[in-house]
Amino acid sequence: MRQTPRVRWGEFAIESLIRVIGFSTVGFVIIIFLFLLREGLPAFAQINLDNLFGTRWYPTFGLFGTLPLVLGSALITITAIVIALPLGVATAVFVREVAPNWAREILKPMIEVLAGIPSVVLGFFGMTLVAPIVRETFGAPTGLVAFTGALILAYMSLPTIISVAEDALDAVPKLYRDAGLAMGATQWQTIWRVVVPAARSGILTAVMLGMGRAIGETMAVMMVTGNAARMPLGLDALFRPVRTMTATIAAEMGEVAHGSVHYHALFAIGIILFVITFLINLAAASTMFRKRRRGGLR
Amino acid sequence: MDKIRTEHLYFYYGRKQALWDINIAIPERRITALIGPSGCGKSTFLRCLNRMNDTIPRTRAEGRVYLDGQDIYSPDTNVVELRRRVGMVFQRPNPFPASVFDNVAFGPRVLGLYSRAELADVVEESLRSAGLWDEVKDNLRQDALSLSLGQQQRLCIARVVAVKPEVILMDEPCSALDPIATLKIEDLMRALSKEYTIVIVTHNMQQAARASDFTAFMLSDAERTGQLIEFGPTADVFTRPRDKRTEDYITGRFG
Structure with missing residues (x-):
């Protein structure tokens, strides 16, 4: 069967269009990364590495130590995950394994709505409601501390963790549940000893995606963590103000002179953040890949 | 001596009737095979005996199923x-995605046995009685999913044996296996029947003839799904069936 030139040309046009759109997505990522490098790399040349990875961030005095910011981000992200992981997994187990069908139908969309709440709203919520509670409960001088930020971030990463973990539980074959139950394990023992371990790589992916979400979050964090660029060391670090990488960039970018050392330093923070989130996503992707290779298990 | 006895057992998936008035007495420490064409209710019947059908929503059983004289469908039964x-051993081998050891130790651990030495004993004993010990003893930490299918199925049998049940239900345990692995499972069943009451669903009539002591033939007709047509010693059912339909089925006229 011969095609008319018209059809062939239309086919070609659509194919090329799709190809261009597809490649442009990759292109944009590369362009953004190159832009980040162009603006950020000079900082590594202009600022002493001792200074850049030092413990003091006072740009006005030429001190560009990013360590407190990196540790600040790490502290609240890890705390957030420590809070969100048990809650998220427990919720996923409830939604998938325990809740009756009608409850699942209500819960799943609600959890998805949770993901859509703008972060500034959560920040406001954290400032006005959570911060006073934290201040009073823990006797901190102010409620705008790392712990408040971690609570808000935990709340923000929950929808991601729940829905990815729930998918992982859903992918566990019924055969495993049957095997557990048929051996006289209770429902709880079956969930805890069979289903959750079988879904562990998916749950790990959920945690890492939640982490990626948490570490990149800016607005809510900037509103509730107090933004003091101090080293978050010592036992009380959780109940002192901290400043994250994201909040620093967002707060200071508006007031720096284009092309100044400070300007490049902010982009250098951007590069560090990019590398960290890239590594987290890479780890998440590789566990997913491993899972697929093993035929959907582990 | 009857281990399991059913009286007027009916079963429904929602509105769909699946078992019709099953009355059977399954003898202790013997192998009872359930045969019949697809959709005749063999597996449904099997899953009534340990109430695995409870895990399927909107199902209902009527009638009585006695295990050692106790009605397992009475409200005070602890499922x-x-x-x-x-x-129960399932149609497709379903070891957990864990090590061989952890698979067999699952049941004992669930029962609250945690002592390392005792667990090791139970695991060895169970693997031996499933005829798998010599093949895996050098590497009990290996992933259960790396075993061959036949080995996986024997591992599943070891896993069940480790709980020390009284009855073992097998739902077409060889349908995913090659003939040699199948023969191993049949030998194993023979050995296990010294201690356990075994009920096996099979599509394979040679298997029923070879490996069972008693055979139950089930069939559906237009109105009634899942009837028990004939039940008796395997030799009798296969050589002098009382019912015309049994004869037609075992001589291969349908099914």
Whole structure:
């Protein structure tokens, strides 16, 4: 069967269009990364590495130590995950394994709505409601501390963790549940000893995606963590103000002179953040890949 | 001596009737095979005996199923306890994605056995009685999914044996296996029947003839799904069937 030139040309046009759109997505990522490098790399040349990875961030005095910011981000992200992981997994187990069908139908969309709440709203919520509670409960001088930020971030990463973990539980074959139950394990023992371990790589992916979400979050964090660029060391670090990488960039970018050392330093923070989130996503992707290779298990 | 006895057992998936008035007495420490064409209710019947059908929503059983004279469908039955007494091997080997050791140790651990030495004993004993010990003893930490299918199925049998049940239900345990692995499972069943009451669903009539002591033939007709047509010693059912339909089926006229 011969095609008319018209059809062939239309086919070609659509194919090329799709190809261009597809490649442009990759292109944009590369362009953004190159832009980040162009603006950020000079900082590594202009600022002493001792200074850049030092413990003091006072740009006005030429001190560009990013360590407190990196540790600040790490502290609240890890705390957030420590809070969100048990809650998220427990919720996923409830939604998938325990809740009756009608409850699942209500819960799943609600959890998805949770993901859509703008972060500034959560920040406001954290400032006005959570911060006073934290201040009073823990006797901190102010409620705008790392712990408040971690609570808000935990709340923000929950929808991601729940829905990815729930998918992982859903992918566990019924055969495993049957095997557990048929051996006289209770429902709880079956969930805890069979289903959750079988879904562990998916749950790990959920945690890492939640982490990626948490570490990149800016607005809510900037509103509730107090933004003091101090080293978050010592036992009380959780109940002192901290400043994250994201909040620093967002707060200071508006007031720096284009092309100044400070300007490049902010982009250098951007590069560090990019590398960290890239590594987290890479780890998440590789566990997913491993899972697929093993035929959907582990 | 009857281990399991059913009286007027009916079963429904929602509105769909699946078993019709099953009355059978399954003898203790013997192998009872359930045969019949697809959709005749063999597996449904099997899953009534340890109430695995309870896990399927909107199902209903009527009538009585006695295990050692106790009605397992009475309201005060502890289903978890029942399933410890009546273990099950499934159609497709379904070891957990864990090590060989952890698979066999699952049941004992669930029962609260944690001592390392005792666990090791139970695991060895169970693997031996499933005829798998010599093949895996050098590497009990290996992933259960790396075993061959036949080995996986024997591992599943070891896993059930480790709980020390009284009855083992097998739902077409060889349908995914090659002939040699199948023969191994049949030998194993023979050995296990010294201690356990075994009920096996099979599509394979040679298997029923070879490996069972008693055979039940089930069939559906237009109105009634899942009837028990004939039940008796395997030799009798295969050589002098009382019912015309049994004869037609075993001589291969349908099914």
